[in-house]
Structures are given as C-alpha cells and as structure tokens.
Amino acid sequence: MLEKIKKIKNEAIVNILKTDSIAELENLRINYLGKKSEFNQILKGLKDLNEEEKKAVGPEANKAKKDIQDALEKRIDDLEEMVDTEKEWIDVTAPGKKIKRGHLHPITIVQRDIEDIFTSMGFEIADGPEVESEFYNFDAVNVPEEHPGRDMQDTFWISKEEGREKGTGTVLRTQTSSVQVRYMQTHKPPFRIIIPGRVFRQEATDASHEHTFHQFEALVVGKKVSVANFLYIAETFFSQFFGKKLNVRLRPSYFPFVEPGFEFDISCTNCGGKGCSSCKQTGWLEVGGAGMVHQNVFEAAGYEKGKYQGFAWGFGLERLAMMKYKIDDIRHFHGGDVRFTRQF
Numbered sequence: 001m002l003e004k005i006k007k008i009k010n011e012a013i014v015n016i017l018k019t020d021s022i023a024e025l026e027n028l029r030i031n032y033l034g035k036k037s038e039f040n041q042i043l044k045g046l047k048d049l050n051e052e053e054k055k056a057v058g059p060e061a062n063k064a065k066k067d068i069q070d071a072l073e074k075r076i077d078d079l080e081e082m083v084d085t086e087k088e089w090i091d092v093t094a095p096g097k098k099i100k101r102g103h104l105h106p107i108t109i110v111q112r113d114i115e116d117i118f119t120s121m122g123f124e125i126a127d128g129p130e131v132e133s134e135f136y137n138f139d140a141v142n143v144p145e146e147h148p149g150r151d152m153q154d155t156f157w158i159s160k161e162e163g164r165e166k167g168t169g170t171v172l173r174t175q176t177s178s179v180q181v182r183y184m185q186t187h188k189p190p191f192r193i194i195i196p197g198r199v200f201r202q203e204a205t206d207a208s209h210e211h212t213f214h215q216f217e218a219l220v221v222g223k224k225v226s227v228a229n230f231l232y233i234a235e236t237f238f239s240q241f242f243g244k245k246l247n248v249r250l251r252p253s254y255f256p257f258v259e260p261g262f263e264f265d266i267s268c269t270n271c272g273g274k275g276c277s278s279c280k281q282t283g284w285l286e287v288g289g290a291g292m293v294h295q296n297v298f299e300a301a302g303y304e305k306g307k308y309q310g311f312a313w314g315f316g317l318e319r320l321a322m323m324k325y326k327i328d329d330i331r332h333f334h335g336g337d338v339r340f341t342r343q344f
Ligand code: PHE
Pocket: 174, 175, 176, 177, 217, 255, 258, 288, 289, 290, 291, 312, 313, 314, 315
C-alpha cells in the first residue's frame, strides 16, 4: 500500500511539473485527488485496515495528498507569473513613440527675437497696462479730446462719461505709445527702451486688420538724438531680424506725438528691392510710424521743454511675423487653430 501511495505521488508530481497550462493542471487535480481518483479510493479504504496498518498508512497518505496539492499550487503560481512577465515584455528594439511637446506661439517667438536684438544694442524693456487711462493713451502723447488725431484710432472705451474731467476716461490701449509718458515720469534721460505689448482697436477684421494685436515701440531720448540715429538703429535691427542687409526709407507723415513724423519702409524682404509681387513691384514694404518726439510729450512727462531730443517708432508685431514667415492672414494668430501654431 505504501508503495502504491508513493508511486501515485511521484507520478503526479512529475506530470504536474511537465504541464504548462493552468486548465490542464485542473484536470490533473481531478485525476489524482478527485472523488474518483485512485488516491481517493485508497483514503476511503483506510477505514477497513487494522489499527497498526492505519497508523502506518494514514499519515503517509495524508502527507502524499498534501504534497500533490502543494505541487499543484506552486505550479499554478509559477505559470501565472510567467504569463505576467509575458504581458509586460518590452521590445527594446521598437521605435519610440514621438512625444508631443508644447511650444511657443509665433508671436512670442518673434517678440523674443526682437527683444534679443534690441537688448544687445543696449535697450531696456519697459511695460505698461493694457487697460489704460485716457490720459496716457491720448492726452499725454499730445492727443487731447478735441484733437482730430483721436479719430486715427478707433477705441474700445471702458468708461467715457460726458463732461468728465480731462483725460479721466479708461480705454483698452490703442498703442504702445501709451507707455512713453508713464516711463518718462519715472526715468531721466538718457535712455533707450523698447515697449512690446498688446493693443486693441475697434475695427472690422480682415486679412490685415485685427481688433487685438501687438506693437513694438522704441523710444530713445537724450541731449543729442537725431533722425540719423533712428535710421542707423532701424537698419541694424531689420537687417538682423531678417538675416540680410536691408535699407530703411522714410516718408513724411503725421502722428500727433512726433514732429517731424514719418512712415518708414524697409527694402522688400522677398526681392531685396528689385520689385516683386510681395512689394507690388515697388521694392519697399511699409512697416511702421516714427518721428522725433514732440516737445509737448516731454512737457507732459515733466521734462523741461526744449532740453531733450528723442525719437520714437512703433510697428505691428504681427505684420513683421507675417513678412518673416510669409503668412497671408493676420487672423491666423489668434484664430485658435493649432494646425497653424504647430508649424512654428
Ligand atoms: N503709435 C503709432 C500707431 O500706433 C505708431 C508710432 C509710434 C508712430 C511712435 C510714431 C512714433 O500708429
């Protein structure tokens, strides 16, 4: 009897170890330990043995049963572990998935480029509020209420009471020139600054007009500052920004805060001045406004009239970005279509 038990146990364990499937192990369990198994018959037959035989066979039979059960459990555990590692298997030769990263908006990229160029020429960066007082946006830069110059820029008014005290309304600033007097009230010349910032105009939008856009203002003030200084700095800046030698041309124009005032053009970034469809065969591209700071502006800042000279210029950032990246519609910038912004 003992021999038989041993034989069944050994055979069971060998078979368990040979089996690779959990379902198959369940069959083995039924075969070896189930109700109809040979082993169960032996256990059932124990009661017919005499006391002595019972003592010898009983514990051996129980031990054998336990050994088979243990072997089954261990094999099931091992198999489950193998299945898990198979699932977690990593193919180290597979090509990696491309991770999408965030990136800067083209306006931010262009703004940083411009700031880099100007700071390398010794300019500092100044800043002012987007919700601005009527005074800094208009009155301080020589555009009092009755001045026709106010009509040049359609304004979003935040508050505009009839009969209010001079300059006390509130606007969304229409130009970065609003920061000129703010800065001058707290700084004495000589200085050179740039003022990048968002501005707003109440106008119908089309391919070249937005109600919300960005400007860049430059302001250089000292005892001897001339139009020639402006020309030099403008040419240096635009040549660096576009990565090729460009010329700047001035045309007489009018802005209330400068005298004399100009509009300025740069030689066409596409054809270099020969004439092409980008510049409508003129060889020039319009960029912005400029001029020598009006003495009334210095006076509004608290400077002694006639003591200083300076030049100011302003241009639209979107327009510059459009030239650089050949973008045909200003509305792309804030249109929210990521297919556009992802290209930069
Ligand atoms: N502020 C003017 C505009 O928005 C541009 C400008 C700035 C013109 C400085 C002259 C000098 O149109």
